[in-house]
Amino acid sequence: MGQKFQAPKGVAEYTPPDSIEFLAVRNALAGAAQRAGYSYLELPIFEDTALYVRGVGESTDVVSKEMYTFDDRGGRSLTLRPEGTAGVVRSVVEHSLDRAGLPVKLWYAGPFFRAERPQHGRYRQFNQVGLEALGSSDPALDAEVIAVAVEGFAALGLTGYRLLLNSLGDTASRLEYRDVLTTFLATLDLDEATQARAQQNPLRVLDDKRASVQAQLVDAPLMADVLSAESREHHDAVRGYLRDLGIVWEDAPRLVRGLDYYTRTTFEFVHDGLGAQSAIGGGGRYDGLMAELGGQELPGIGFGLGVDRTLLACRAEGLAVGQTSRCDVFLIAMGDVAKTRIMTAAASLRAASVRTDIAFDGRSLKGSMRAADKSGAKLVAIVGEAEVEADTVNIKNLVTSDQVSVPTGDLVQEIQEMLNT
Numbered sequence: 001m002g003q004k005f006q007a008p009k010g011v012a013e014y015t016p017p018d019s020i021e022f023l024a025v026r027n028a029l030a031g032a033a034q035r036a037g038y039s040y041l042e043l044p045i046f047e048d049t050a051l052y053v054r055g056v057g058e059s060t061d062v063v064s065k066e067m068y069t070f071d072d073r074g075g076r077s078l079t080l081r082p083e084g085t086a087g088v089v090r091s092v093v094e095h096s097l098d099r100a101g102l103p104v105k106l107w108y109a110g111p112f113f114r115a116e117r118p119q120h121g122r123y124r125q126f127n128q129v130g131l132e133a134l135g136s137s138d139p140a141l142d143a144e145v146i147a148v149a150v151e152g153f154a155a156l157g158l159t160g161y162r163l164l165l166n167s168l169g170d171t172a173s174r175l176e177y178r179d180v181l182t183t184f185l186a187t188l189d190l191d192e193a194t195q196a197r198a199q200q201n202p203l204r205v206l207d208d209k210r211a212s213v214q215a216q217l218v219d220a221p222l223m224a225d226v227l228s229a230e231s232r233e234h235h236d237a238v239r240g241y242l243r244d245l246g247i248v249w250e251d252a253p254r255l256v257r258g259l260d261y262y263t264r265t266t267f268e269f270v271h272d273g274l275g276a277q278s279a280i281g282g283g284g285r286y287d288g289l290m291a292e293l294g295g296q297e298l299p300g301i302g303f304g305l306g307v308d309r310t311l312l313a314c315r316a317e318g319l320a321v322g323q324t325s326r327c328d329v330f331l332i333a334m335g336d337v338a339k340t341r342i343m344t345a346a347a348s349l350r351a352a353s354v355r356t357d358i359a360f361d362g363r364s365l366k367g368s369m370r371a372a373d374k375s376g377a378k379l380v381a382i383v384g385e386a387e388v389e390a391d392t393v394n395i396k397n398l399v400t401s402d403q404v405s406v407p408t409g410d411l412v413q414e415i416q417e418m419l420n421t
């Protein structure tokens with residue numbers, strides 16, 4: 001007896017018929033990026049571990065606790081990508097993509113990996129559609145990036161989410177904030193590990209999920225209190241554009257997000273139908289990252305949208321996403337000569353972009369009709385001995401039960417007409 005296997009714990013996996021919904025969500029989010037002039041980037045799924053330590057930040061949960069890191073056979077330390085931005089910036093620097101016109105606008109999609117405790121909406125392998133724009137500080141770009149995400153969600157019909165917006169300030173305001181926050185955190189009753197973290201990276205403490213810590217942070221100083229004039233102006237301009245675009249947001253002065261590289265605009269989309277794992281996407285500016293990773297000093301902004309959670313959000317709203325059937329026409333042959341006919345007919349229909357499947361294994365007509373029903377096809381085309389003789393095909397509409405016999409040569413055109421009515 002063979003051994004049965006299960007997928008590793010906590011991975012997101014989509015099987016038919018749900019997989020079509022997954023594709024529809026991914027395509028809707030990616031379509032919004034493509035319509036806004038972002039070019040596609042296909043990136044490796046593992047990178048040099050140091051890229052994430054340097055780019056995402058050593059003291060973040062993602063880097064310190066959640067990376068899948070391994071040595072390859074040449075003794076290099078590699079990590080399955082936990083997020084997209086560091087890899088995009090690495091690629092831009094490596095291939096000098098910033099030599100073309102600025103801003104350089106790129107999008108990507110695919111699986112990401114974090115060794116988190118699996119739960120509803122939180123997986124160890126999950127999927128994102130993301131985009132990044134490098135080389136412009138224009139606040140209109142911040143608004144565009146947010147608008148692209150909003151448009152992607154709108155394409156799915158999603159409405160029950162909120163946009164949270166904050167500014168983390170520029171380097172100068174961040175340093176000042178760091179000081180006032182460190183002083184405040186020193187007055188709290190925190191365990192040793194959290195105290196150490198407060199010293200090393202005080203902003204990370206604001207991101208602590210524990211209620212005992214959050215309760216003590218109610219009076220924490222806010223970044224908004226120390227924002228430099230320039231950062232404040234930028235933030236006001238972003239909000240102005242959002243207002244003009246009719247995009248509703250909530251100011252979220254405590255939003256810090258889990259990665260170290262963010263500066264100025266930061267945002268998160270949360271959906272209230274999802275329970276604890278409510279973030280369906282997030283992003284922001286990372287004005288120092290490109291230089292940190294060896295490139296020229298260019299500002300950047302981007303987002304990562306969670307495909308898995310966006311799908312869960314669509315389900316929570318009762319939205320039907322994606323096509324429910326996997327084909328439009330199902331072809332059935334009775335006999336060997338007829339089988340060759342339907343193989344040829346299937347090739348012609350597919351070449352004409354008609355989604356077509358055929359009955360295999362020479363089953364009875366009854367068995368094949370059952371398969372046709374299951375396939376979700378609207379039309380069944382049957383070739384039996386009489387049809388071979390007359391060089392015709394018998395088409396049955398499964399919705400109306402109407403039947404017609406058409407010459408084989410007219411099949412593609414007839415089927416296209418019947419599908420369009």
Ligand code: AMP
Nearest residue numbers: 121122123126279280281282304306309
């Ligand atoms: P982040 O880079 O943490 O801001 O992630 C961006 C988006 O990816 C989040 O808003 C989620 O929608 C999604 N995401 C992040 N981590 C996970 C995970 N472990 N499982 C499922 N989705 C995730």
